[in-house]
Amino acid sequence: MTTAEAPSHLRENPFELAKAQLRRVGEVFAIDPNLIGVLSQCKKGVEVSIPVSMDDGSINVFLGYRVTHNIARGPSKGGIRYHPDVTQDEVKALAMWMTWKCALMGLPFGGAKGGVICDPKHLSRGELERLTRRYTSEIINDIGPERDIPAPDVGTDGRVMAWIFDTYSMNKGHSVLGVVTGKPLSVGGSLGRVEATARGAMYTIQAMAQKQDKRVDEYTVVIQGFGNVGAHLARLIHGQGAKVVAVSDSRGGVYNPKGIDVPAALAHKQEAGTLEGLANAEAVTNEELVELPCEILAPCALEQVITERNADRVKASVICEGANGPVTPTADHVLEDRGVLVLPDVLANAGGVVVSYFEWVQGLQEYFWREEEVNAKLHDISVRAFEETWLTRERQATSMRMAAYGLAVQRVAEATTTRGLYP
Structure with a gap:
């Protein structure tokens, strides 16, 4: 059985919407069309087949994705969602939005996203674990603390992140705390991450x-x-x-x-x-x-x-x-x-990736902060991003979304220009 042909809950193609937003930002903020062309495409993506032994003895083959949109400002970062209506274009759009979100908040990350077409509500704990571990093994060469760092999203949680962390670490031969964020506290998670x-x-x-x-x-x-x-x-x-x-x-x-x-x-x-x-x-x-x-x-x-x-x-x-x-x-x-x-989303719901960044930093240092520290740092970054967006909105006489996207895209465009094209 395959779940590849899952129906989508979306009325419009999300990746086309994301690219249309980007083109509009380029026009409003007079960004080089060549750069807009580069940023409108995802750097890479993988589609993986995930065979899973089910509790009844059958084998179900699930379809999964992992997409990296951009790494101009640092390794890519983004969640993994388990949902019956996941599509490749949805994952690509979410990866692009993660790039803008990280840039707006001043984080040293690009954007990525992952997804598996499944309904986690209809999977047993064992089936969910086997699905997660096989999915991780299929994308294991594409993720890592200096490459691409997953996190929870719709249909996934700290338990799923712990399985990803363990599967990756077992394959590397040592514990790699920074490979994934949103982990439980007992395996290197951060205080304050859940909320x-x-x-x-x-x-x-x-x-x-x-x-x-x-x-x-x-x-x-x-x-x-x-x-x-x-x-x-x-x-x-x-x-x-x-x-x-x-x-x-x-x-x-x-x-x-x-x-x-x-x-x-x-x-x-x-x-x-x-x-x-x-x-x-x-x-x-x-x-x-x-x-x-x-x-x-x-x-x-x-x-x-x-x-x-x-x-x-x-x-x-x-x-x-x-x-x-x-x-x-x-x-x-x-x-x-x-x-x-x-x-807009890139501003209003960015708290998760901000504290994921904190968790990543804490994992690399193996030194962990008090919850009051985490919340205070989150407050400072959130308010700073809001103030920058509000000021840009007033200067450009535009919407909060256009101001937020404008700031973010300009930052990624600047990083792209500074690094240059290889070779």
Whole structure:
């Protein structure tokens, strides 16, 4: 059996969207078209066949990818996702977006991404481990602490990263802490990594609130996605006094205009595995959720949630992109025309890769930091990137996304020019 022909949840080709964004950045910031041409292509990619012995004695053959977009600023960095709708072009787009994200945050990395077409919810622990170890063995010559450093993404977690770390290390004959980030603390993970993406988003929202002369506790918030990013963001922003009026997972959402009991929602999700049936809240679909009245909408699940089909019905005044690519370029124009402020993914959800960078550094040094240090350094980098983006937005009279992408692409273009072309 093969899973190669998995259907895609995406309405538009994400890599074509990513390249269109890049071309637009080149026009707005007057970047050499030759450099834009170079940056519009991925450096390399591998497609691997992953045969796995299943618990029932059968053999399933899964399809996996690992793509490196760019290494002008350093080794490539990016997550691995396990999802039934993974496509090669999705992985290529995500790798490109990782390049811009790392550059915007000032990290010495290029962008990469990996993915396996599978549904981890339908795999046993043993099947998941065998899949991960075989996938790692297939890409083992393409990853490494000075080459390409994977991390968790949709459908993967610290346990999966530990298997990758162990498989790589066993093949090298010694433990290589820096080969992967997002590891459990017991095998070289970093304090603060689990909630880093959400914490970075919260720091971005706090910085935006200052620009708007507001406090975080004045905002009403809707969060789509209640996994690693969405659940932690709900907890953190609720702790800052914001009113979270709706949250959702893959099965649907819950809404209460007076405010969701976030601790109760977290406990219910942990116990029941879903938000369905949460007390004192009405059920809504994920489609309805993004159109609910609120100040801040935080899509924290998958790509292309807000499109030209629903952008004119979004009632939020601010969109904080906790996921990668949740707003399509066409929807971006609609939102911009309506005066909706979009905090783009390369800025808003970069906390994860920032603390992954910290974990990589700690692993190479074999010296680990206190959680307060990690969070303080994350705050400094997040706020600095926000301020640089906000200033560029004002100078260029453009959107936050265009400002963020402009800064990032210029930095990668400068590194490319400085290094020159070989030979």
